[in-house]
Amino acid sequence: MARPGAHFPASAPTRASRERPEHAIGCGSFGFSGSDKVFEIMTVRKIAYQGEPGANSHIACQNVYPDWEPLACDTFEDALSAIAEGEAGLGMIPIENSIAGRVADIHHLLPSANLHVVGEYFLPIHFQLLGLKGAKLGDVKSVHSHVHALGQCRKIIRKLRLSPHVSADTAGSAREVAEWGDPARASIATSLAADIYGLEVLAGDIEDEPNNTTRFVILSKTPRWAEPSDEPTVTSFVFRVRNVPAALYKALGGFATNGVNMTKLESYMVEGQFTATQFLADVDGHPDEPALARALEELAFFCKELKILGVYRAHPYRILSQTLDPDL
Incomplete structure (x- = not known):
């Protein structure tokens, strides 16, 4: 298994040689995808979010961790720094909205923040x-x-x-x-x-679309991978492919041939260069599962860089959405 958050060169080590994380989270029973009991050992029971008190991110913090103190931060950078510097034990960061799409800046900040995704939460938005x-x-x-x-x-x-x-x-x-x-x-x-x-x-409830929903990722300074099990699991990672013809096609081929479902793939420019493209992806499954392990190793072969951001339980909203999708 890959070390959580580690960067892998193109020649990634074999699965057997990769170090296992020391902690893993179990299945959440609080309407989100992480187990609160895992975080009881934390001495700093604050959860950072961007915005002022009363923001949707504040509501998400209260819903998921009602016993934790919400820590309001002016910017996303401030929220991530609060987690990295130990001022907050966790962070609740919006990553995408069903109407507006991805949240600006997060895709650039998350890979370099040296933080780890330990859960996800979907919040219905009511204005x-x-x-x-x-x-x-x-x-x-x-x-x-x-x-x-x-x-x-x-x-x-x-x-x-x-x-x-x-x-x-x-x-x-x-x-x-x-x-x-x-x-x-x-x-x-x-x-x-x-x-x-x-x-x-x-x-009340003046939003145009009744299904307006924001997806949040729960961030921690310490990596905690979900244990392998039959419960739906998500693996999130970022990668950069080599600048050669058909590199992306070849890099993603392993997911198709191994039957791994990719639920998210987004590209964005890095370092101010049009030729430096980084991809953020979510897939169903756990890196300990043979199919995903083979797909990730094949991906690593065609990559300049591969970084796993987190392995965590799928939120019930995600599971329900996939169940109701007629194409699945």
Whole structure:
């Protein structure tokens, strides 16, 4: 088995020679894909997230680790640094949204952060139109929120003929509306933000799409791979192929020939070069399973670099989505 988070050259060592991680997580029973008991040994029971109190990331932290203290961070870099430096034991980081797509910057930050994915969580996103207490919907002339939230609530913005204004994040826009004290200004944010900043829900669940869902990855400084079992498992990794013809085709061929299902493959430029492309991938399975082990070794042969980010239990939402997919 590969050492968690290790970089492998093209000539990866054989599976038998790879070192096993010291800790592994069991199946979660709390509606997410990690076991809380694994983290009981941690002395720092804080979980870092990007955004202000009341953000969707804050809600995800509360849902998964209700006994942990959420640690708000201004930027994703700050959140990752808090984990790496031991200020927080874990991190809750959004990686993609079913409507808006991948979260900007995370794909660049995650591979170089020297952190490990130990679980995933899918959060249904519900937006509220928040205003001052006592304000009426007809009073509102402008709405403030994160650019993605504004984009995901276009219907009500058009219906009410509101002027949209971009804020750094949803919870921050709620705080600003409370500070401004202007009944003509509203925020698109969460019900938690309404409670925190003393605002009133003028219109509830205003998102355009009812299936709006954000996927979060749970990060740790310490690698913890899920134990091999019959339970659905996800392996996440990044890789860079050699700059030769058909390199990507050959690199991915092992997954097809070994019957490994790849559920995610995204490319992005690195180092400011158009020729330096890195790929982020998720596959079903565990590296200890012979099929995935063979596929990863074949991938490594065609790669300049291969780094496994984590091996963790699949979240129930992922399992349900695959069950309902008519093509699977």
